[in-house]
Amino acid sequence: MAGTVHTETIGNGSATSFTVTHNLGTRDVVVVVRNAASPYEVIDVRWEATTAATVTLDFSAAPSANSVRVGVYSAVAGDSINIGSINDLGDVTISSVADGDFLRWNGTAWINDAVDLSTDTVGSYVQSLVAGTGVTLSNNSGEGATPTITVDTTVIQARVADVSDTEIGYLNGVTSAIQTQFDAKAPLASPTFTGTVTVPDNSFALGTKTTGDYVQSLVAGTGVTLTNNSGESATPTIAIGQAVATNSNVTFADVSATGNLVVTGNLTVNGTTTTLNTETLAVEDNIVVLNSGYTGNEPTANAGIEINRGGGSAANVAIRWNETTDKWQFTNDGSTYVNLSDVTAAAIITAAGGDGTAGQALTTNGAGVLDFTTIVGTTEASIISAVGADGSNGAILTTDGAGNLTFSSSASLDSVASGVITLDGVGELNTSTQSVTANTILTVDSFAKATYRTAKYLVQVTQGTKYTTSEVLLVHDGTTSYMSEYAVIELGASRIPMTVSTSVSGDDVLLRVTITDAATTNATVKVARTLIAV
Numbered sequence: 001m002a003g004t005v006h007t008e009t010i011g012n013g014s015a016t017s018f019t020v021t022h023n024l025g026t027r028d029v030v031v032v033v034r035n036a037a038s039p040y041e042v043i044d045v046r047w048e049a050t051t052a053a054t055v056t057l058d059f060s061a062a063p064s065a066n067s068v069r070v071g072v073y074s075a076v077a078g079d080s081i082n083i084g085s086i087n088d089l090g091d092v093t094i095s096s097v098a099d100g101d102f103l104r105w106n107g108t109a110w111i112n113d114a115v116d117l118s119t120d121t122v123g124s125y126v127q128s129l130v131a132g133t134g135v136t137l138s139n140n141s142g143e144g145a146t147p148t149i150t151v152d153t154t155v156i157q158a159r160v161a162d163v164s165d166t167e168i169g170y171l172n173g174v175t176s177a178i179q180t181q182f183d184a185k186a187p188l189a190s191p192t193f194t195g196t197v198t199v200p201d202n203s204f205a206l207g208t209k210t211t212g213d214y215v216q217s218l219v220a221g222t223g224v225t226l227t228n229n230s231g232e233s234a235t236p237t238i239a240i241g242q243a244v245a246t247n248s249n250v251t252f253a254d255v256s257a258t259g260n261l262v263v264t265g266n267l268t269v270n271g272t273t274t275t276l277n278t279e280t281l282a283v284e285d286n287i288v289v290l291n292s293g294y295t296g297n298e299p300t301a302n303a304g305i306e307i308n309r310g311g312g313s314a315a316n317v318a319i320r321w322n323e324t325t326d327k328w329q330f331t332n333d334g335s336t337y338v339n340l341s342d343v344t345a346a347a348i349i350t351a352a353g354g355d356g357t358a359g360q361a362l363t364t365n366g367a368g369v370l371d372f373t374t375i376v377g378t379t380e381a382s383i384i385s386a387v388g389a390d391g392s393n394g395a396i397l398t399t400d401g402a403g404n405l406t407f408s409s410s411a412s413l414d415s416v417a418s419g420v421i422t423l424d425g426v427g428e429l430n431t432s433t434q435s436v437t438a439n440t441i442l443t444v445d446s447f448a449k450a451t452y453r454t455a456k457y458l459v460q461v462t463q464g465t466k467y468t469t470s471e472v473l474l475v476h477d478g479t480t481s482y483m484s485e486y487a488v489i490e491l492g493a494s495r496i497p498m499t500v501s502t503s504v505s506g507d508d509v510l511l512r513v514t515i516t517d518a519a520t521t522n523a524t525v526k527v528a529r530t531l532i533a534v
Helices: 153-159 165-172 176-184 345-352 380-387 410-417
Strands: 005-010 017-021 029-035 046-048 054-058 068-074 102-105 110-113 135-138 148-151 225-227 237-239 303-307 317-322 327-331 337-339 361-364 370-373 396-399 405-408 421-423 427-436 441-448 452-463 466-476 481-491 498-505 508-515 523-533
Touching: 005 017, 017 068, 029 054, 317 337, 337 345, 345 370, 380 405, 427 441, 427 508, 441 452, 441 523, 452 508, 466 498, 466 508, 481 498, 481 508, 508 523
Parallel strands: none
Antiparallel strands: 005 068, 017 054, 029 068, 046 054, 102 110, 135 148, 225 237, 303 317, 317 327, 327 337, 361 370, 396 405, 421 427, 427 523, 441 508, 452 466, 452 523, 466 481, 498 508
């Protein structure tokens, strides 16, 4: 049958179209497509006889690797096909044929094989019967065997006392009378009873004959007492000594809370000492009452606040109300108290740590420390002496910020005043000078748009003997800047041909001047600006 059948296995997990070359020399073929593995069912797939030697198969989804078996079958018209043996088929392999063999697909070809009950059948089967105690077997193995099972009643009687042959015979069938008696009894599994069921006393073990959990006994823990807590039908009583409901008044000896304690009502402490081991004490009330336990009319105990300064040589300091003098007092050394209202020379000297020499003045170092210090006198001679030498006529006394005084001339003073002047952190004054080439747009000033919102400019332009002065008011919104030029004053034979404009470029706001002069005469632009912060 060579030249009439072609088979092959296809599939690669990605392609959906395959060309199978069969070389049968005709388009009159039949194509069978099936799974290459169990259960070997036929697959419905579109195919076409592409040429006399090939067919093309189109799958709706890519078959996995080597998962599809394709068979292409043809017959030559007008010729007879003689099959001498089934082994002549292309996908059939026959060897050592034996009586009872059948064809089985082994995943590659059809082969002959005997029926193996353990692998070639579904379900379970009994291979052989084995006789146990009291049972005999005959004819119990072999093809088509019919086993005979015989029960030895003597064995049963030896194991079950007082059982007769008649009763054993009932194992082979129950009479209707015995069945009636059985029907009158409750089944052993999940019986159903009607009427009253009497169970012998003490016949149930709760630990093994019941389901669920049970409590055998109660044991009293810390702070709990138990009475009548064991024995049949006991009714235990549990007590802790006091009521602990949410609305009860509860008393405890020592209480320690490891977490947070929140008191929604009033907190009353009746002890003699209240200790707060916290780093921060926050009191909502704006008046703190000390000595609140006193109810008389003539208090004698002083009251106040004392500050602990450690266990070293630094003495505690305090502020108190003296009940003897009826005055507020403070102490810096822990022993000497000074009335707050009595700012006497002695009190000042004590606060300064001692008296000074004649002519010294009381000064502070800015850190809360007072001292007596010799200062320069306020006469002209004393000031010149403190500077070291007199200055020239018209010089001004200045300081370098490091405690040094010098006399500066007016020229030096001008240099001090130059540059940018910042006004309280919200404004700025500044000046600048630019030379503008004719017919060129020049940026004469700029400022950071994130820092300042508004600018006011005084603009002065000089071109030869022509002069122009104006004011420009400018504001921006971060994207676009807007301006208004006003108060324009022009001097000279003719006006200076110029324009003033503004724009936003990157992070800056620009002020620009353009000289539109055909004579290409340059001009000098000076601006003085005032800025207001955002």
